[in-house]
Amino acid sequence: MTYPSKLIGTPELAACAMATVRKWQADTRVEQFCPICSAPGVKIVDKSSRPHMSWYEFTCQACGLHEAVAVPTGAHTTDHDS
Numbered sequence: 890m891t892y893p894s895k896l897i898g899t900p901e902l903a904a905c906a907m908a909t910v911r912k913w914q915a916d917t918r919v920e921q922f923c924p925i926c927s928a929p930g931v932k933i934v935d936k937s938s939r940p941h942m943s944w945y946e947f948t949c950q951a952c953g954l955h956e957a958v959a960v961p962t963g964a965h966t967t968d969h970d971s
């Protein structure tokens with residue numbers, strides 16, 4: 890049993906993955922590119938389960954990426970909600 894190494898392990902890659910999610914949300918029919926290896930045809934699955942944070946699972950055949958990234962929901966961030 891091997892522990893899967895984290896491919897999306899830097900803030901830069903996480904930002905890239907989030908940008909990919911945003912593009913995917915704009916039109917889910919458009920093919921997106923892997924944030925790790927830039928290969929086309931990366932699969933994104935909405936795994937959302939929290940009110941202020943969404944999880945999107947990336948699957949890439951080319952580099953073996955299979956990882957979920959957290960994306961804050963909403964167009965703008967609010968630090969205080971009252």
Ligand SMILES: [Zn+2]
Pocket residue numbers: 923924925926927928949950951952953954
């Ligand atoms: Zn890839």
